[in-house]
Amino acid sequence: MYTCRWWTEKTVAIVTGANKGIGFAIVEKLAELGVMVVLTCRNEMKGIEAVLCLAKRGLTVEFCKLDVTSHESISKFACWLHGRFGGLDILVNNAGVSFNEIDSNNVEKAELVIRTNFYGQKMLIQELLPLFRRSVATKSRILNISSQLGLQNKVSNPALKNLQKEEEISEEKIDYMLNKFVEDVKKGTWKEAGWPKIWTDYSVSKQAVNAYSRFLSKQQKGQNLSINCFCPGFTKTAMTGGMGTHTAQEAAEVAVRVILLPPEELPTGKFFKWLSPSFFSML
Ligand SMILES: NC(=O)c1ccc[n+]([C@@H]2O[C@H](COP(=O)([O-])OP(=O)(O)OC[C@H]3O[C@@H](n4cnc5c(N)ncnc54)[C@H](OP(=O)(O)O)[C@@H]3O)[C@@H](O)[C@H]2O)c1
Secondary structure, three states, rough: OOOOOOOHHHHHHEEEEOOHHHHHHHHHHHHHHEEEEEEEEEEEEHHHHHHHHHOOOOOOOOOEEEEOHHHOOOOOOHHHHHHOOOOOOOEOOOOOOOOOOOOOOOOOOHHHHHHHHHHHHHHHHHHHHHEEEEOOOOOOOEEEEHHHOOHHOOOOOOOHHHHHHHOOOOOHHHHHHHHHHHHHHHOOOOOOOOOOOHHHHHHHHHHHHHHHHHHHHHHHOOOOEEEEEEEOOOOOOOHHOOOOEEHHHHHHHHHHHHOOOOOOOOOOOOOEEEOOOOOOOOO
């Protein structure tokens, strides 16, 4: 399956929210393939347990604590990473939260969802941008774990639709969209304002992830750093209460194929769906 093994045991990959679920499965798969993986999560005990669990299977990975909602935690992590490895090649932004049940929709924790799923990813990317090795031969990569729920067709408000479609999306426009959403939530007008109907706050956070990935891929073009998004599909994890059409391992299998695409086949600014690493669309 991996005809071009461009990576070595010195290739450094960081995975966030990796004590369980899809993140843990991605770490396991990357480690099996011989990548130097740093498993990160916000709870030290859970992280150490996860590392020990992999060690029992003969896999060596490093651990470092990282809470993506805390700027202090991100700074400490970047400092540790720089000291330990000097830089990184792969970042998998996997950490995420949702407080919706499969068949329910609430926005009570909208601000936390946006802060974790979008601003957490963004803050970490901003901090790590100077540390990517950007090898000409192998290219550095960011894979943002996103969702189809964040695709542009999920909003019915024409102004929001236009905003998301805009060629020249900017950080300010994304912030504007998110502030407007939080405002609508606070005013209690979010239902009639045309936001996504299912898992509303989560979907908005993933729309922001997709839009920012599109912005960043353009900003970084030609600088040996590719930025793509990946939707793992409906996966059996804690987030879905164990429901789903496939396991975290199956989702990770596809994610890792995207992460390790040969440099000459690696696109940037694309949205990958879980079924096949070659099935992607524009963000
Ligand atoms: N499962 C699905 O059907 C599905 C579908 C589409 C997209 N996704 C996306 O896939 C990714 C992984 O989700 P999952 O299904 O594997 O869910 P999960 O099992 O609930 O895992 C989520 C992970 O994110 C971590 N996390 C939450 N807040 C964090 C923070 N502030 N800092 C660092 N880590 C934090 C959690 O840590 P704790 O254990 O400490 O809470 C956990 O390790 C998410 O981005 C999710 O949105 C999932």
